[in-house]
Amino acid sequence: MENLLTHAKQEPVWNTSKEIISLLGLLSFFLIVFPLFGPSPFYLHLMIMIFMYAVMSQSWNVIAGLSGQISLGHGAFFGIGAYTSSFLYVQYGVTPWLGILAGMLFAALVAISIGIPMLRLSGHYFAIATLLIGISFQVVFQRWEMVGAASGLWIPLTEESSWFALQFHDSKVPYYYLFLGFFILSYLSVWRLSTSKIGFRLRAVRDDYQAASSLGIAISKYKIIAFAISAVIMAPMGSLFAQYILIVDPDRMFNLEISIIVLLMTVLGGIGNIWGPLIGVAILIPISEYTRIYFGGTGGAIDLIFYGLILMLICVFRPAGLISLLPKHLIEREKQR
Amino acid sequence: MSILSVENLGKSFGGIRANHDISFTVDQGEILGIIGPNGAGKSTLFDLITGYTRADTGKVTFDGNDITRLRPDKISNLAIGRTFQKLKPFADLTLLENVMIGAFAKETDIKAARDKALEIIDFVDLIEKRHHFARELSTGQRKRLELARAMAIEPKLLLMDEVTGGVDQKTIPGLVELILKMKASGVTIATIEHNINIIMEISDNILALDQGQNIAYGKPKDIQNNEQVIDAYLGRVDVA
Numbered sequence: 001m002e003n004l005l006t007h008a009k010q011e012p013v014w015n016t017s018k019e020i021i022s023l024l025g026l027l028s029f030f031l032i033v034f035p036l037f038g039p040s041p042f043y044l045h046l047m048i049m050i051f052m053y054a055v056m057s058q059s060w061n062v063i064a065g066l067s068g069q070i071s072l073g074h075g076a077f078f079g080i081g082a083y084t085s086s087f088l089y090v091q092y093g094v095t096p097w098l099g100i101l102a103g104m105l106f107a108a109l110v111a112i113s114i115g116i117p118m119l120r121l122s123g124h125y126f127a128i129a130t131l132l133i134g135i136s137f138q139v140v141f142q143r144w145e146m147v148g149a150a151s152g153l154w155i156p157l158t159e160e161s162s163w164f165a166l167q168f169h170d171s172k173v174p175y176y177y178l179f180l181g182f183f184i185l186s187y188l189s190v191w192r193l194s195t196s197k198i199g200f201r202l203r204a205v206r207d208d209y210q211a212a213s214s215l216g217i218a219i220s221k222y223k224i225i226a227f228a229i230s231a232v233i234m235a236p237m238g239s240l241f242a243q244y245i246l247i248v249d250p251d252r253m254f255n256l257e258i259s260i261i262v263l264l265m266t267v268l269g270g271i272g273n274i275w276g277p278l279i280g281v282a283i284l285i286p287i288s289e290y291t292r293i294y295f296g297g298t299g300g301a302i303d304l305i306f307y308g309l310i311l312m313l314i315c316v317f318r319p320a321g322l323i324s325l326l327p328k329h330l331i332e333r334e335k336q337r
Numbered sequence: 338m339s340i341l342s343v344e345n346l347g348k349s350f351g352g353i354r355a356n357h358d359i360s361f362t363v364d365q366g367e368i369l370g371i372i373g374p375n376g377a378g379k380s381t382l383f384d385l386i387t388g389y390t391r392a393d394t395g396k397v398t399f400d401g402n403d404i405t406r407l408r409p410d411k412i413s414n415l416a417i418g419r420t421f422q423k424l425k426p427f428a429d430l431t432l433l434e435n436v437m438i439g440a441f442a443k444e445t446d447i448k449a450a451r452d453k454a455l456e457i458i459d460f461v462d463l464i465e466k467r468h469h470f471a472r473e474l475s476t477g478q479r480k481r482l483e484l485a486r487a488m489a490i491e492p493k494l495l496l497m498d499e500v501t502g503g504v505d506q507k508t509i510p511g512l513v514e515l516i517l518k519m520k521a522s523g524v525t526i527a528t529i530e531h532n533i534n535i536i537m538e539i540s541d542n543i544l545a546l547d548q549g550q551n552i553a554y555g556k557p558k559d560i561q562n563n564e565q566v567i568d569a570y571l572g573r574v575d576v577a
Contacts, residue, residue, distance in 0.1 A: 005459040211425035213409035216442040
């Protein structure tokens with residue numbers, strides 16, 4: 001056994017397969033060079049939406065997949081990010097770069113403040129509480145005059161494209177790279193988190209809180225950490241989306257649909273797996289965007305019917321999500337176990 | 338010298354007295370066996386000591402600290418490990434990851450936690466299974482996993498809840514050997530057991546409970562001949 005122990009100690013700590021590394025390298029290369037092929041604005045927009053929702057779904061995956069808390073009001077942090085950066089720019093001319101950081105900080109503070117009382121709840125009760133929190137943010141912002149109440153904030157247009165103001169009027173390519181950058185950063189951060197001491201402890205809390213506490217893990221503290229990290233990942237997407245459409249209003253930014261869609265995408269792809277959200281998003285966003293084009297305003301809800309159908313099929317035939325269709329040896333190594 | 342002292346501990350659930358006025362001590366380095374019929378309050382006693390259930394009355398002192406009102410994680414951080422009657426492995430994690438989570442109680446570095454976990458997994462003779470998911474292990478192996486995970490927090494006191502329960506007969510001697518190996522490594526042990534032969538073999542002292550009360554405490558030989566214990570738990574051999 002001594003030899004086996006010595007051998008085991010020499011094994012690499014992270015046994016990421018060569019197939020995965022090659023696939024990721026190829027994917028990153030393709031995503032970086034994609035705009036060089038001169039895609040139409042629609043395809044750039046499609047990719048931007050994929051990056052954005054991939055990050056948002058990953059944010060939800062941190063709280064639900066990694067720590068086991070189902071949040072139904074996660075869109076609130078998207079709105080907080082959007083409003084924080086937009087408000088600072090509109091009122092004080094602060095660059096959205098700093099606004100993004102402020103949004104992340106503010107989202108974390110809100111997550112901690114509401115998390116302390118709420119994370120004492122568990123299961124359905126926690127989910128219902130987050131749903132109500134999500135709705136109440138929308139109601140508050142609809143009535144809050146300082147941030148434009150129901151009509152929201154209109155971000156003043158700059159005369160020319162500007163990296164300081166994060167406004168690009170001639171092309172979507174800069175937005176593409178902005179969202180891509182945050183997408184890569186978020187996925188790397190979540191991978192790092194899931195392979196850290198905190199990640200291990202969060203999975204312990206998710207799997208069995210009693211066993212976790214018998215190993216010295218403070219359950220509430222780790223749930224709050226997961227909630228705050230999740231909020232910090234979600235907020236920059238709100239800020240960037242605000243810069244993308246240059247308007248923030250409560251109906252768009254605190255829409256309950258955001259919270260539900262990120263949940264659907266993660267469940268579809270595979271909850272608890274770092275690549276699950278990306279797979280779900282890569283399928284559902286194109287459906288959403290194409291149905292929007294083909295059916296226009298009147299057929300705007302067709303995508304939701306598709307979502308519902310796909311989700312029913314997944315729940316019946318593949319409860320572990322589409323990622324479970326991949327070869328087992330690839331999934332289990334990369335899983336946020 | 339006693340490492341754990343329980344004084345007049347009591348807990349009721351509604352009208353049911355799960356534990357009533359229980360007092361005993363556990364000396365450093367010993368194995369205390371805890372016996373009693375089903376429903377005697379043995380697991381409740383462990384829950385009270387480890388903070389999973391709040392005591393109505395009494396006091397628990399560990400290593401000079403009053404731990405009666407502490408949370409389970411705080412108690413664990415004082416170096417009290419435990420296993421559960423109903424196994425609680427992290428089913429979707431590998432054996433190695435399960436034990437690493439225990440090792441993180443003392444280690445912050447991944448490599449250090451991994452090396453320590455591997456040494457403990459080797460100690461419980463499961464090194465070949467280190468990359469198996471907990472859900473793939475047999476009941477006996479999962480019992481070893483729980484022991485390894487609890488050992489990883491470097492406990493001074495380890496509470497074991499029916500380690501040999503629910504495993505086949507061939508597995509039992511290995512588990513008993515492991516418990517003795519743990520004792521030899523310096524860990525103080527309190528163990529709930531239904532297998533009377535095992536408890537008599539490994540215990541330095543035995544606490545017998547019945548209907549939530551301490552009915553006897555002493556050396557295995559004395560307990561074996563104690564009238565109250567015989568009536569409540571061991572039973573009499575009818576010589577007609």
